[in-house]
Amino acid sequence: MTFDPHLAAIRFGTGLSPYLPPPSSIEAMLERLAGPDVAARAIPAMSYTEALAIERAFAQANRQARNGETAAIRAAARAERDRLRRLVEPTRLAQFRTVLARQVASEDALRERLLLFWANHFTARPKTTVAGILIAPYVEEAIRPHVAGRFADMLTAVALHPVMVAYLDQARSIGPGSIQGRQSGRGLNENYARELLELHTVGVGGGYTQEDVRQLALLLTGVTVAEGQTVYRPRWAEPGAETVLGRTYPAEADLATVQAVLADLAVRPETARHLARKLAVHFVSDAPEERLVEALAGEWLASGGDLLAVTGALLRHPAAWSPRKDKVKPPVDFIASALRALGLGADFLLPLGFRETRRLLANPLAVMGQPWQDPPGPDGWPEAPEAWITPQFMAARIDWAMNRPEEMQPDLPDPRDFVRIALGPAAREEVIFAAHAAERPSEAIGVILASSDFQRR
């Protein structure tokens, strides 16, 4: 129940690699995490501004295509709209390659795992197909800078990011007693306030009432989106003070009140407990030891929601190093760790074409049950191994493992070496035997990657 470099790379990273050494110690992992974001610098991502320009141009062309003054204007707008629409899927898959390349190539793989964890915690989905290209920039700009920072900062960045404001309908929520509300007769939308409590902070057992949800929704009025940017409109904000979970916030209609409630929610004991448990479930076991959850929640409260400190408490806890691998890699992590073990890196992924990306990576991911950035709902992807290892999803994993590696890496490694690279010194005899007994190298690689030994962590 102590640190093991190979287990560290598998459980808290993106797997083993023939080129990248596993972490040498817990302190080394934390030092990297506390340091500069090397992977983001080496493999830059598309900015929100850049993606929004495409989305806005599409929206404008779409309007012109319908309402343009002359047939010629409408025809030109239609052509422009169709051109932009054809950019959407290639752009989304380029963003996917960027995320995957960092997972595959980074020595600071813990950061990439935390990124996926928090991005899933703050799941947002697009309202239109074209808005799909805004999701990756949202994760990059609202979540990534804070994975080793303060939770309150991440929560605030998410809450004020136009993608989240639009996704959970905050953009449409108007204080019924506000100037705009009284003029338009439109009113409150509680969707975001409810998810903010139930999913993002105190959790479903967090002791809030329907009245807390309503009060929080009233407090959030004014926050909306215009032209793809978050704006605060005092004319939409409900007048008067609001009381959320026993604390009363000032009547001022301004962003500072919103920031104050988020800062409070971020460090509540219920939030600490909810997220301590969620972290333990994600990284260690669906039924984590109580003392592990308590240690993380304690660190959360002691540090005021410092995610570097909480991650440190996770890594330093003996329960985190149980040799039994209770968790299953979700499909994205499975594919990333397979590429990493095969020695495929950013130089393979980044130049990959749209069609190849779709055929080799994105379509298989969907058949494995995890279409890229398309989780079922605001609660994100499931954690339970049983949700991922169904007959259909298993068939997709096996089929990918058997057939795709050879296409991507014609110079396949010797399976007898590969079994040690992929599984480390803990490789079981059955898998080592299979690596020797297969008829062809690609089949041996396939059996190793499809084995529960490789798929668990």
Added chain:
Amino acid sequence: MAVLLNRRQMIGGLALGCSAAASPLVTPIAFARAPWEERLVVLILRGAMDGLDAVRPVGDPAFRALRPTLSEGGLPLDGWWELHPALGPLLPLWQAGEFGAAHAVATPYRDRRSHFDGQDILEAGTGGPDLMRLRDGWLNRALALLPGVEAETAFAIGREHLLILSGQVPVSQWSPEARLRLSPQARRLIESVQHDDPLFRDASLMAMEIVDELAAEAEEGGQAMMAGPAAGGGPHGQLADFAASRLRGETRIASFSLGGWDTHVQQAQNLTRALGRLAETILALKDGLGPLWDRTAVLCLTEFGRTARENGSGGTDHGTGGAMLFAGGALRGGRVLGDWPGLDEADLYQGRDLMPTRDVRAHAAWVLRAFAGLSRPDLEGTVFPALDMGSDPGLVL
């Protein structure tokens, strides 16, 4: 702890598994039969089908003016209604009372007209203040209320996530797209490396079993194809064939989706293609189900209707009220259900869309009531929150 874990994994493997009763891994003990014999297929038509074009109210004096280019070539049904020509292959079913429509229906979703939200709400079956509570699907909540439900009782078909069937009750899923090409040796090795991990072992074995079964059926089907009519090639045909194969066994509820309904431009061509695929799908289900067709209901649901007026591109835009098509020998077809709201300017919803006169969920609820015996309070509270089922439309025979 270890025992508990194994037991949990074992249950998980079974619950999410397929053909469990036939699996050599499992002794056939607790396999209670599903409590009803009727088969329910729910087709989700993604993109918003134009109900006014699929089943045309040509008797309404305002119709032709609203649809100057989109009202040609309809197949007369009763003087008031005409069927879109692409649904011609289903005309014999209409005449036999096995195909029909409910018109001027909608989910409780209003005004935003977003496909994504509309489909989520359709599948979640929500209404009232909890309209946006999109956690699970209405078919799953219905399963939770029924005794004797096994994982195979309900099948989500296709690779997409089907919200309508997701939730607490384990259901089965398979995509005809899933492939598993393994040499005999690779297969043996997979079995040996997964042997000590029940979750992986059971899922792998069941996957291999389904693939074998499908291969055997394809071989038989290939021979039958020579003799009979083709059941519709393409992905929709595969989905329908697979659904029928499951429904011939222990499965009672199957769901999958068909796309191609978002006809903003050139609707004449585009809707013809989509309706043609739908007709092939329904016929493939009927062929595949054989005698079971008499106990089958197919409900075709879409997120909302389209504008009453055609637009300047020979298409229609996102609207509100629409139509639910239905088929199956267990239903009373050959007619169009619903209170017709009229198409005069003043009759339209917001002056632009067909006015919904009934919650489409009521029809699904009455079918569930007749098939599975669910109580009205359960249907109006749990399965479809804030639904008023209203009077029995007499959909089920």
